[in-house]
Amino acid sequence: MRISALLALLLTVPALNAGFFSTDASSEPQIKCVYSGTDGHCVEPILKSQNELVITVVGQGVAPSVTASPAQAYALAKRAAVADGYRQIAEKVRGVRVEGQDTIKNMMLVQSSTRTSVEALVKGANVTNTTFKEGLCEVEMEIALSYSRFLQ
Amino acid sequence: MRSRNGNRSFLFTFLAISTTVSFGADHYYIGYRLTSKNTQPIYETLSVSKAMQPCHPFTPSESITLERLNLENLHTLLRREQTAFLEFAASHELHIKSNDTFRTINPQTLNSLTLPTYCYAVEFNDESVTITATK
Numbered sequence: 001m002r003i004s005a006l007l008a009l010l011l012t013v014p015a016l017n018a019g020f021f022s023t024d025a026s027s028e029p030q031i032k033c034v035y036s037g038t039d040g041h042c043v044e045p046i047l048k049s050q051n052e053l054v055i056t057v058v059g060q061g062v063a064p065s066v067t068a069s070p071a072q073a074y075a076l077a078k079r080a081a082v083a084d085g086y087r088q089i090a091e092k093v094r095g096v097r098v099e100g101q102d103t104i105k106n107m108m109l110v111q112s113s114t115r116t117s118v119e120a121l122v123k124g125a126n127v128t129n130t131t132f133k134e135g136l137c138e139v140e141m142e143i144a145l146s147y148s149r150f151l152q
Numbered sequence: 153m154r155s156r157n158g159n160r161s162f163l164f165t166f167l168a169i170s171t172t173v174s175f176g177a178d179h180y181y182i183g184y185r186l187t188s189k190n191t192q193p194i195y196e197t198l199s200v201s202k203a204m205q206p207c208h209p210f211t212p213s214e215s216i217t218l219e220r221l222n223l224e225n226l227h228t229l230l231r232r233e234q235t236a237f238l239e240f241a242a243s244h245e246l247h248i249k250s251n252d253t254f255r256t257i258n259p260q261t262l263n264s265l266t267l268p269t270y271c272y273a274v275e276f277n278d279e280s281v282t283i284t285a286t287k
Binding site for chain 2: 060061062063064075076078079080081082083084086087089090091111112113114115116117118119120121122123124125126127
């Protein structure tokens with residue numbers, strides 16, 4: 001009887017230290033920084049009910065080699081850049097599906113491929129800035145996420 | 153707080169817009185798709201079709217006014233003013249599908265941008281066309 005009581009005590013003390021029986025509800029969960037801002041500080045990309053979360057991306061597009069005019073080249077490059085911008089917004093908001101495949105033959109890597117895909121419906125994204133230089137078009141796009149928009 | 157006269161003019165304007173959109177405008181279905189491969193556009197199509205019967209229910213939303221030259225039809229006008237219309241329509245809703253493949257040689261990226269086909273109220277004037285989106 002004494003031995004079993006002693007055993008139970010020995011098992012309970014580490015469990016209490018590990019916090020299994022802790023009833024302290026005030027402890028806040030530790031939130032990790034998911035990505036860093038341009039200035040190196042941690043930017044917390046968590047949507048809260050009080051404020052909006054603005055996501056900014058830069059999409060790039062190249063004009064086809066054969067076009068009827070410089071204006072057409074600009075227009076087509078901008079379309080491709082906007083498509084790239086929408087893809088980046090979808091990747092940030094919705095996430096990316098990643099599939100990888102390696103083929104090993106006779107203990108040697110003979111083929112390696114990675115496929116990423118994303119599919120999303122984007123509402124309310126805006127083009128804020130457009131630059132066209134040396135055949136490369138860059139569009140800066142942003143989307144503001146808010147609770148009210150998600151609840152629509 | 154608006155005055156009584158302000159309320160009356162606001163009500164009159166709202167009724168005028170609602171009446172124009174409901175009875176004076178034609179309804180069109182407009183959709184768009186762009187496919188780009190390795191950041192270069194390879195396929196683009198804009199489909200415009202007049203609705204055989206008025207869209208129901210039609211709740212007017214934002215609108216855009218485009219310049220009309222030589223009494224051109226909507227398809228010709230949208231092909232000319234495609235960029236302006238797409239920026240207007242894309243701000244509401246756009247579908248993106250992307251597939252990227254990375255191998256040791258020949259990396260490939262394919263983006264497909266689709267503007268879902270929706271009903272728009274189109275009001276033709278001599279020198280302009282007003283396109284109103286639905287909510």
